[in-house]
Amino acid sequence: EYLGVQTFTLKMKNTIMDAHDSILAHQVKETRSANHKRIASPFQVGDLVYILTRNMIFPKGLARKLVPKFVGPYRILKKYNESLYKIEI
Template structure:
C-alpha cells in the first residue's frame, strides 16, 4: 500500500509538471486580441455542412458585428440587424479589416 501511495504521488507531481510545461508553450504562441462593441469580425467555420466537401467550405463567414463583450472571453455577435445573435469564444473570430 505504501508503494502504491508513493506511485500515486509521483504520478500527481509528474502531471502537474507536464501541465505547467504545456501552459508555458501555449502562452508563447497565443495572441490575445481585444474586441470592442461594434467591431466587425469574421467567424471561423470549423464544422462542415452535410453534403458539401470540406475543400469547398469557406474558412470564415461573415461579416458579423459584436454586440456584447463578456468577461469570460466570449462575445455576442450578430450578422444582420434583426437576425439571431450567437455567443462565441474569441478564439473562433478574427477582426475584419475593410
C-alpha cells in the first residue's frame, strides 16, 4: 500500500543481511587465523611438568616478586584435551 515504507524496509533488511554475512565471514577468517598458529601439545600422561604461578594465590604476607615463577615438577595424571590436564600435586 505504501511504496516508500516497503522500499525502506526492504533496504533495511538487505543492510542487516549484509552486516550479518560480513560478521560471519570475519568470524571464519579469525578462526582460521587462530587455528593456523596453534600447535599440538607435546605433553603425554606420565610426563613431568612445571606450573606457572602467575594465577596462583599465595599466603598473605608473601611478596609476589619473591615467589618463584614456576613450581614443580608435577606428574601428568590425565589428559582431557590438548590444553587441559590433571596433575598430581
